[in-house]
Amino acid sequence: xxxxxxxxxxxxxxxxxxxxxxxxxxxxxxxxxxxxxxxxxxxxxxxxxxxxxxxxxxxxxxxxxxxxxxxxxxxxxxxxxxxxxxxxxxxxxxxxxxxxxxxxxxxxxxxxxxxxxxxxxxxxxxxxxxxxxxxxxxxxxxxxxxxxxxxxxxxxxxxxxxxxxxxxxxxxxxxxxxxxxxxxxxxxxxxxxxxxxxxxxxxxxxxxxxxxxxxxxxxxxxxxxxxxxxxxxxxxxxxxxxxxxxxxxxxxxxxxxxxxxxxxxxxxxxxxxxxxxxxxxxxxxxxxxxxxxxxxxxxxxxxxxxxxxxxxxxxxxxxxxxxxxxxxxxxxxxxxxxxxxxxxxxxxxxxxxxxxxxxxxxxxxxxxxxxxxxxxxxxxxxxxxxxxxxxxxxxxxxxxxxxxxxxxxxxxxxxxxxxxxxxxxxxxxxxxxxxxxxxxxxxxxxxxxxxxxxxxxxxxxxxxxxxxxxxxxxxxxxxxxxxxxxxxxxxxxxxxxxxxxxxxxxxxxxxxxxxxxxxxxxxxxxxxxxxxxxxxxxxxxxxxxxxxx
Amino acid sequence: xxxxxxxxxxxxxxxxxxxxxxxxxxxxxxxxxxxxxxxxxxxxxxxxxxxxxxxxxxxxxxxxxxxxxxxxxxxxxxxxxxxxxxxxxxxxxxxxxxxxxxxxxxxxxxxxxxxxxxxxxxxxxxxxxxxxxxxxxxxxxxxxxxxxxxxxxxxxxxxxxxxxxxxxxxxxxxxxxxxxxxxxxxxxxxxxxxxxxxxxxxxxxxxxxxxxxxxxxxxxxxxxxxxxxxxxxxxx
Amino acid sequence: xxxxxxxxxxxxxxxxxxxxxxxxxxxxxxxxxxxxxxxxxxxxxxxxxxxxxxxxxxxxxxxxxxxxxxxxxxxxxxxxxxxxxxxxxxxxxxx
Ligand code: HEM
Ligand SMILES: [Cu+2]
Numbered sequence: 032x033x034x035x036x037x038x039x040x041x042x043x044x045x046x047x048x049x050x051x052x053x054x055x056x057x058x059x060x061x062x063x064x065x066x067x068x069x070x071x072x073x074x075x076x077x078x079x080x081x082x083x084x085x086x087x088x089x090x091x092x093x094x095x096x097x098x099x100x101x102x103x104x105x106x107x108x109x110x111x112x113x114x115x116x117x118x119x120x121x122x123x124x125x126x127x128x129x130x131x132x133x134x135x136x137x138x139x140x141x142x143x144x145x146x147x148x149x150x151x152x153x154x155x156x157x158x159x160x161x162x163x164x165x166x167x168x169x170x171x172x173x174x175x176x177x178x179x180x181x182x183x184x185x186x187x188x189x190x191x192x193x194x195x196x197x198x199x200x201x202x203x204x205x206x207x208x209x210x211x212x213x214x215x216x217x218x219x220x221x222x223x224x225x226x227x228x229x230x231x232x233x234x235x236x237x238x239x240x241x242x243x244x245x246x247x248x249x250x251x252x253x254x255x256x257x258x259x260x261x262x263x264x265x266x267x268x269x270x271x272x273x274x275x276x277x278x279x280x281x282x283x284x285x286x287x288x289x290x291x292x293x294x295x296x297x298x299x300x301x302x303x304x305x306x307x308x309x310x311x312x313x314x315x316x317x318x319x320x321x322x323x324x325x326x327x328x329x330x331x332x333x334x335x336x337x338x339x340x341x342x343x344x345x346x347x348x349x350x351x352x353x354x355x356x357x358x359x360x361x362x363x364x365x366x367x368x369x370x371x372x373x374x375x376x377x378x379x380x381x382x383x384x385x386x387x388x389x390x391x392x393x394x395x396x397x398x399x400x401x402x403x404x405x406x407x408x409x410x411x412x413x414x415x416x417x418x419x420x421x422x423x424x425x426x427x428x429x430x431x432x433x434x435x436x437x438x439x440x441x442x443x444x445x446x447x448x449x450x451x452x453x454x455x456x457x458x459x460x461x462x463x464x465x466x467x468x469x470x471x472x473x474x475x476x477x478x479x480x481x482x483x484x485x486x487x488x489x490x491x492x493x494x495x496x497x498x499x500x501x502x503x504x505x506x507x508x509x510x511x512x513x514x515x516x517x518x519x520x521x522x523x524x525x526x527x528x529x530x531x532x533x534x535x536x537x538x539x540x541x542x543x544x545x546x547x548x549x550x551x552x553x554x555x556x557x558x559x560x561x562x563x564x565x566x567x568x569x570x571x572x573x574x575x576x577x578x579x580x
Numbered sequence: 581x582x583x584x585x586x587x588x589x590x591x592x593x594x595x596x597x598x599x600x601x602x603x604x605x606x607x608x609x610x611x612x613x614x615x616x617x618x619x620x621x622x623x624x625x626x627x628x629x630x631x632x633x634x635x636x637x638x639x640x641x642x643x644x645x646x647x648x649x650x651x652x653x654x655x656x657x658x659x660x661x662x663x664x665x666x667x668x669x670x671x672x673x674x675x676x677x678x679x680x681x682x683x684x685x686x687x688x689x690x691x692x693x694x695x696x697x698x699x700x701x702x703x704x705x706x707x708x709x710x711x712x713x714x715x716x717x718x719x720x721x722x723x724x725x726x727x728x729x730x731x732x733x734x735x736x737x738x739x740x741x742x743x744x745x746x747x748x749x750x751x752x753x754x755x756x757x758x759x760x761x762x763x764x765x766x767x768x769x770x771x772x773x774x775x776x777x778x779x780x781x782x783x784x785x786x787x788x789x790x791x792x793x794x795x796x797x798x799x800x801x802x803x804x805x806x807x808x809x810x811x812x813x814x815x816x
Numbered sequence: 817x818x819x820x821x822x823x824x825x826x827x828x829x830x831x832x833x834x835x836x837x838x839x840x841x842x843x844x845x846x847x848x849x850x851x852x853x854x855x856x857x858x859x860x861x862x863x864x865x866x867x868x869x870x871x872x873x874x875x876x877x878x879x880x881x882x883x884x885x886x887x888x889x890x891x892x893x894x895x896x897x898x899x900x901x902x903x904x905x906x907x908x909x910x911x
Contacts, residue, residue, distance in 0.1 A: 254630075265634060273637065330899075633900050
């Protein structure tokens, strides 16, 4: 196969078919909607990042000197809310999933293209509400909205933030609904369930959580808003209510929601690992069903966030044991990825570097999750930086790494251009190092007893060294994130035109042109092969495909 | 939805004006739509599910107060509204059957009846809310529920705070349900216009079926709300 | 797809309608009879039967040629059950 067949004339594709703002704002093309999402979530990623930067700067010194206590509360609250609800939850599903789900199954579009657009508009409305909330004072309840603080005491914009997240929930539900119907109803002839790329299985499982979990946080937020506005007593112990009911409802969604963030990333990593070790994924059906198992078990463990909140000891025991169960399917995936690498012919291109980063960091995050799921340890480290490090290892080290890996892997398909490989590998390395420098010290800090959500630790000046390391790491990490932004933008203009299948990867999305035409395929594809048929692909074309860098 | 499938089967060869470009055939499009609606109803179940959980927990904790508060609502109004909704569900299936069998006036008449039943429901609901308002049973500053005995314990008064939680849940649950009715009325107005314009044929009436699913679902929610909110401990 | 070319579904529709009205009446009347703790059981059982026949006959779940739709319903009820059961497991065992 020739390297980088460069087309002299630009073919018609989804990007150049129509021009003008209207052709974007009223598009129903899933690929264009994916790009709309890409731009919007990147915007929120920067806002969330700005908050993170300020948090880290404050913690550089033990004294609370950069911002006031109230401001600091708002910073970590809005950092969490923006990053979780406006960046991570939509990130992979709404960008890569939107772009790839129809293509990977050989469909022309999602089942409900107009609902897809509606879901982007809902996201934008929610985003504007959130921005308005932040500009007019912000919130300080923590991203978790715990009652009765949020309903009876906080004097910040709880209602606005709650409603913003309520609306963004509908966007998330509609995306999930669209994916499930599409995956069931729109597969090309021959694309059986056992031939689906595991990316699709991961998104299917994610969608189940979005569909069944999100409505519960929606009603919870309705109750919080109603209670705050009308002074009801549902969550207020003074009025006979029970704040723990809020926590049950909140975590019934928010624990599964962590899997909304990680499952799609697992799907991405599965595709990348298969491609860059040139092998069929080891134990396809195990990986597929572990996604479903994670989605189901993920709903059974929520009260491990409430061990010290006053739930009954018996319930705590049950939830602790169930939390261990959810780690099993996650571990199955890690084992299968490793087994796939075994004796593969491994290529260290940038997407693969991110995938490696993902596997290592996700494993660390998952294992520390097990520490936290153990009742005795949790009592010691709950509400400390240990928890912060745990979930950042998964959400940033895992989910975000997967997102970046996927962006690199499919960038040639999305933009029709190649990104500069050398820079990309450098960025991957910087992200990995910066990440560990930022968050590993937090494990130690937490273990030593530094509480989360404190802006002043002057009574414990010995914590400063580790905090300085963490802040330094965050700076490195920031550089690591800026780099891809810059060279992706650069490549849109100056990058080499991408061939249709630059990685010689398996999968229907690589069989159309780069970028694809509006309806993805010239003719409806008929699938006669299994997923990840890399042995056939490489048997056919012996020489390696090397992409310039 | 078998009845319509059977009717629709023989018409596949003809070009279908309602077929969207990305579907291969009308069958696929209809299946996708009804599947999507069922999933949406699943999300609605979970949405109301959070409220049912809250209700159950506080009913268990404050059973006597809930009984006293519930007994202050006129059960007859709730029962009447249940009957009204059941009738509206019947007219919905009649409308769809009318479309399937090309009985235009049955279809349109049933749609109008459905909406009338829906409005009746909201009217009765309004009367009920008015009464609660006059009795100061609306949670908030002017709420009062003093010296109301607990059913079966004439010597004990209900705790107003706990009764207030009942009324908060009562208003949120029935209020959200009424909101769904209003949305349903909007959908049915649109369906009526489409039906009037002759857009529904025995082969194509997917919107009617989808709208019908939604309406029946709202009915089902009410079927549970009625005994849970109106009939706690009535027998004492 | 179950082909049921019986005359018309009208008979079913009207019987279901009658059944639902009767169910409502029984629920209402039963609430005023002292059945001890079974008052709630009776009310909820009747409500569930009513919901079931609405779903099966009015929403055509019975004939749905899709087992998929039934799966959606069962899955939803399952997760609703999880929400309620595991939360209640906490409330019921608090000391
Ligand atoms: C391997 C399975 C996992 C287990 C057993 C686990 C366990 C736990 C436990 C017990 C806590 C509560 C700690 C405390 O507050 O004291 C916790 C917190 C947290 N976990 Fe995990 N976790 C797992 C996977 C994940 C994943 C995949 C994510 C994200 C993608 C995640 C994100 C979080 C977050 C955000 C929190 C903190 C929430 C907060 O209080 O603000 N976890 N985890
Ligand atoms: Cu959790």
